[in-house]
Amino acid sequence: GENVEQHPSTLSVQEGDSAVIKCTYSDSASNYFPWYKQELGKRPQLIIDIRSNVGEKKDQRIAVTLNKTAKHFSLHITETQPEDSAVYFCAPEGYGQNFVFGPGTRLSVLP
Amino acid sequence: EAQVTQNPRYLITVTGKKLTVTCSQNMNHEYMSWYRQDPGLGLRQIYYSMNVEVTDKGDVPEGYKVSRKEKRNFPLILESPSPNQTSLYFCASMRSQRGETQYFGPGTRLLVL
Numbered sequence: 001g002e003n004v005e006q007h008p009s010t011l012s013v014q015e016g017d018s019a020v021i022k023c024t025y026s027d028s029a030s031n032y033f034p035w036y037k038q039e040l041g042k043r044p045q046l047i048i049d050i051r052s053n054v055g056e057k058k059d060q061r062i063a064v065t066l067n068k069t070a071k072h073f074s075l076h077i078t079e080t081q082p083e084d085s086a087v088y089f090c091a092p093e094g095y096g097q098n099f100v101f102g103p104g105t106r107l108s109v110l111p
Numbered sequence: 112e113a114q115v116t117q118n119p120r121y122l123i124t125v126t127g128k129k130l131t132v133t134c135s136q137n138m139n140h141e142y143m144s145w146y147r148q149d150p151g152l153g154l155r156q157i158y159y160s161m162n163v164e165v166t167d168k169g170d171v172p173e174g175y176k177v178s179r180k181e182k183r184n185f186p187l188i189l190e191s192p193s194p195n196q197t198s199l200y201f202c203a204s205m206r207s208q209r210g211e212t213q214y215f216g217p218g219t220r221l222l223v224l
Contacts, residue, residue: 032210043201043215044154051210089153097161097208098169099144101154 002027002094006102013080014110021105023090024072032093033066033073038104039086047088048075080109113138117202117216124192125224132187132219134202142208143185144169145177147198148218154201160185161208192223 003026013019023033034049050057050064050073057064061080066073073092077084090102115136124130136143144159146169156169160179174196176188185204189196202216 034212036213043217044213045215046212049212091154091213093210097167098156098159099213100156100170101146103151103153 002030002092002096002100004090004092004100004102006088006090006105008105009103010106010108012108012110015080015082017080019075019077019080019084019107019109021075021088021090021107022072023074023092023102025090025092025094026071027092027094028071029095030071030092033064034091034093035064035075036089036091036101037086038089044089077107080107082109082111085109113214115202115204115214115216117200117219119219120217121220123222123224126193127191130189130192130221132189132200132202132221134185134187134216135183136185136204136214137183138204138206138214139182140204140206140214141182142206142211143179143202143204144213145175145185145187146201146203147171147196148201149198157187157200192221194223197221197223 005024031052036044037047038044063076087104118133145157146154155171158177160166200219203213205211205213
């Protein structure tokens with residue numbers, strides 16, 4: 001099955017700085033790469049995704065980049081704000097019908 | 112409003128007392144699944160269903176059962192709960208089984224004494 005890792009596991013940044021979270025996966029057949037955000041006490045929600053035929057996708061302050069050769073994709077958040085504080089999960093979609101989420105990265109944006 | 116609902120939201124029970132957590136979606140989604148979330152372990156898939164009457168095991172199915180008799184409902188059954196099943200449970204649905212967003216329910220926090 002898919003082996004998914006995230007780095008770092010925790011990240012603290014000053015408000016206004018950028019944050020980058022990396023997700024590595026093992027299944028070379030993966031072709032859909034979403035990032036979910038989970039605020040404290042809330043459910044996970046999709047914030048951005050990318051498909052294998054695209055190398056980068058941007059939505060305002062967030063972006064995702066994909067390196068299929070190296071089997072990793074990254075979440076980039078620019079001009080971070082306190083409301084970006086949350087746990088972020090990647091969930092690359094492998095060949096099978098089940099889903100494997102990364103262990104999560106806790107981002108803290110310090111005022 | 113398109114949504115996934117779960118009930119109950121909070122549950123305290125004792126070892127061995129059978130319980131069911133309901134999950135319902137109103138988006139006509141084919142794919143539904145159950146996850147448990149534990150500190151440091153992220154979201155782990157328990158069971159999933161690709162359509163009515165089609166279910167399969169995820170990564171951590173031991174101690175759980177599911178059924179999918181109707182497209183909108185996907186209950187999670189703990190026949191004989193044990194303390195190691197104390198966790199936060201999420202139901203999720205998606206339109207089809209590939210390349211789609213998963214929509215999560217609000218979560219059910221379960222404590223087994």
